[in-house]
Amino acid sequence: MEFKNLRAFLEVVRQGGFSQAAKKLYATQPTISKAVKQLEDEVGMVLLDRSGPKSRLTSAGEVVYQRALRMLAEREDLQAELDELRGLKRGSLQLGLPPIGSSTLYAPVFARYxxxxxxxxVRLVEQGSDRLQEMLQNGDIELGAILLPAPEPFETQMVCSEPLVAMLPVDHPRADQDSVSLDELKDTPFILFEASFSLNRILMSAARRRGFAPLxxxxxxxxxxxxELVAAGMGVSFLPRRMAEQRPHPRVARVLLDEPQTQWDMAMIWRRDAFLSPAARAWLAIVKEIHPLS
Known part of the structure; x- marks a missing residue:
């Protein structure tokens, strides 16, 4: 059932005739007559009694008229809602961010958004990269921020690239160096993040390449x-340089980690086959404004 035929029918009823309806709709009278005839053919019943000076509704016409009023009103409401979504006057965004780095990288994005x-x-969840990838695959979130590399099914937009810094107790033998390798830290216990954090995987892979498994x-x-655990002398931990510099501690030394393939590369990702909502595309655009590396 075509909306243009319904609209022509409604206007004929409102205006009391085909010629008046044609003027209202800026169409010819034959066009309006054809539209109403097509509607009658589709429902299989006569909708207008054309025998008098004014067209009048038949019983079937009354039913169609009332329904058509509601259908066209619903269509207009739908169009208005879609226009609001396109203009981002309303809508929602399911977003996943990691606990590490969100305050530095994404708080300014969130505020501007x-x-x-x-x-x-904006419906926000905080999880490690591995869990965020699962949530993206399941459709629980639309965008996620993870450490690269991303698996094959995802599209990516780069956010930042940072070297890692070793956080050492100030009395550690390597605390005064400008840089340190993992090989020089193999006898120092590691303080890591929870298991779902991709930063752990980067560090453990680098340690394996060096031929040791850290305690x-x-x-x-x-x-x-x-x-605080580092400051208490319990071991060494690692942070992206930007996050480490934001947390000065009198008993913690920050030493650049000189280790291949341990760069902290952060990106926004989404499913390659997924439709990105206007709200998601707007988020990615603001990420690019604030972090031009992307």
Whole structure:
């Protein structure tokens, strides 16, 4: 059932005739007559009694008229809602961010996004990269921020690339160096993040390439707690340089990690076959504004 035929029918009823309806719709009278006839053929019943000076609704016409009013009103409401979504006056974004680095990298993005699109509801989850990939695959979130490399099914937009820094107790033998390799730290216990954090995988892979398996003395998802464990002399931990510089501690030395394939490469990712909503595309655009590396 075509909306243009319904609209022509409604206007004939409102205007009391075909010629008046044609003027209202800026169409010819034969065009309006054809549209109403097509509608009658489709429903298989006469909708207008054309015998008098004015067209009048038949019983079937009354039913179609009332339904058509609601259908066209619903269509207009639908169009209005879609226009609001396109204009980002409303909508929602399911977004996954990692606990590491979100305050530095994504808080400015979030603030600008909400200022520009206050009607969009951002539903945020915080998980490690591995869990965020699972949630993307399951359709639980639309965009996720993870450490590269990303698996094959995902598209990526680069956010930043940072070297890692070794966080050492100030009395550690390597604390005064400008840089340090993992080989020089193999006898120092490691303090790592929780198992779902991709940073662990980067470090453990690098250690295996060096031919050792580090002793892991503690795990946590809290950067400040890990920093305090380092300060207490429990071992070495690792952070992207930007995050490490934001957490100075009198009993913690920051030494650049000189180790191949341990760069902290952060990106926004999404499923390659997924439709990206206007809200998601707007988020990616603001990420690019704030982090031009992307």
């Amino acid at each position: 909400k200022k520009r699109y206050p009607g969009v509801d 892991v003395t503690a795990r946590s998802s809290q950067i400040d707690f890990i920093t």
